Amino acid sequence: MQRSVAFRLLEVARPHHQALLLGFVATFFASLLDGATIVVLIPLLESLFGTAGSLAASSTTLETVTNRLLAPLVGGLGPRAAGARLVVLLLVILVLKNGLTFAANQLSVAVQEGLVRDLRVRLYRHLLRLDLGFFQRTKQGELISGLMADVDQSKQVVSAALAAFFQNLVLIAGSLWVLALISWRLTLITLACAPVLVLGVGQLLVRLRRHAREWAEERGQLTSTVSERLAAIRLIRGYGAEEHEVASFADQSARYRKRVIRTQRYSSLSHPVTEVFGGLVIILIIWAASNPAISGVVLGPAVTIGFLAVALKMMAPIKSLAQFPTNLSLAMASAERVFKWLDLEAADVDPPGLAKAAFERSIEFRRVTFSYGDEPILADVSFTVPRGSITAVVGPSGAGKTTLLELVPRFHDPAAGEILLDGVPLTQLTRTSLRTLIGLVGQDTVVLNDTVHANIAYGRPEASRAEVLTAARAANAAEFIERLPQGFDTVLGERGTRLSGGQRQRIAIARALLRDPPILILDEATSALDTESERLVQEAIDRLMADRTVLVVAHRLATVQHADEILVLDQGIIAERGDHSTLLANNGLYRRLYDMQFRPAVEGE
DSSP, rough: HHHHHHHHHHHHGGGGHHHHHHHHHHHHHHHHHHHHHHHHHHHHHHHHSSSTTTTOOOSSHHHHHHHHHHHHHHTOOOHHHHHHHHHHHHHHHHHHHHHHHHHHHHHHHHHHHHHHHHHHHHHHHTTTTTTHHHHHHHHHHHHHIIIIHHHHHIIIIIIIIIHHHHHHHHHHHHHHHHHHHHHHHHHHHHHHHHHHHHHHHHHHHHHHHHHHHHHHHHHHHHHHHHHHHHHHHHHHHHHTHHHHHHHHHHHHHHHHHHHHHHHHHHHHHHHHHHHHHHHHHHHHHHHHHTTTTHHOOOOOHHHHHHHHHHHHHHHHHHHHHHHHHHHHHHHHHHHHHHHHHHTTTTTOOTTTTTOOOOOSSSEEEEEEEESSSSSEEEEEEEEEETTTTTEEOSSTSSSHHHHHHTTTTTTTOSSSSEEEEEEEGGGOOHHHHHHHTTEEEESSSSOOOBHHHHHHTTOOTTTOHHHHHHHHHEEEEEHHHHTTTTTGGGGGOOOGSSSOHHHHHHHHHHHHHHOOOOEEEEESTTOOOOHHHHHHHHHHHHHHTSSSSEEEEESGGGHHHHHOHHHHHHHEEEEEEHHHHHHHHHTTTTHHHHHHHHHHHHHHH
């Protein structure tokens, strides 16, 4: 599974392979130059503090090789002149090394963030195509955490982790080569210490990995709680539950704090453990270097210092290599969660070769059955909506009214039966062309955190201000929009919190008017509004319905009395159908619903 995820991440990173390769090249040469600093440092120390004649015959292979390489630069010079040139050379090497390191880091960041952007956009695009039931089953906070935190963590697999792994290998290989040139016996002693460090750090990392996963899970739950509760702020205030919510959030935050502390405890231990271990290695090397019988060679002070510097520098990449499996596992765990969602079958995708939708005659439901689980929501529903007619759907709560309307734009597809547009099954038409024919106005109006103009022009982003203004006037919205601080350029806030319910509905109606669709779907668009707002919204809806084919769900039966046909749904089936007067005369379910709404008022009078 992890191998598959790694390959998939590499596929995502493929467009950035040139930058990744350049980063590896820069890292390689920076690592070589890092080793070269030691090669220059030893003769520099000898020329400044060592024996007379900085390039005299030496007792180590490294010094012999160094003398040959540096002879053209400092051969025949006195200690002071040779030291000056070596200082300049060392500075040049340090500048080049750090320049390459900076370039490698920038290339790595570019690859990382390019991968994150591509993967995040891919996941976002995929989420928009998943079945609507997925969003009912999945917490919004979990999705936000996955889209942001998990995607961000996944970048460590391809770029940071691999680049660090490669860099550390080069550093270790270069350091071992330098150490072996000085004394292969001391090198073996140093290497013998490395497994002790790896095992010690490894034990810390096992615990760190477990606590880091628990930390990530707690973070996702905390994000989900914040997102859910802030969206329910009216419910919380309405029931006076502020203190209860604060106490609950405080408990959850305390659990999160404990996870962070435990994780950081083991993360912070690795540095002091390494420092203590490094000190022990220094003592061991100094002791061994002072005994030619152990080191196999007589080492001067400068060479001993150089050996110590290289040996200690090698410990950091060894520790990083020991951490690599843990970093990889954490990143892979995040990537697995991302690909788990990407592997869900996209329900809102069209196969190739479908026709473009057109509407001239009718919409027909032919023995349509639909269910979310085992029990059907709709069962064997059949009716026809002629072009230019108004068809109303009424019935008790839970009868399947909204679900029936959602089948027309193919938010869901029937489990059995079919829906036809001008005699063509909707499944043979592209979703995009079908939905361009439909305008939607529901009870829960969606207003985005954008300007008024952008909200109205959402279905037609290219619309001019004059067209948006015309739609707003037809929707009885222009007057209150012009009173806003920046008029049509006012940002409405998240979920349109600056507007009342009636104002949000009129924004939605203006949006539908601007799109000018031949088919209109209204889902209880005037419910939960005060009398004045309902009057303004109903006037706007009447203008919107003119010369269109309308499917409308209404709880208030007074709003559908003029429909050409009224369908009465009960437990997923059409219990009655006809116009208002016919259904009243039948004394069936429609009459009972009508009497429940209007007779108490008559009796009260």
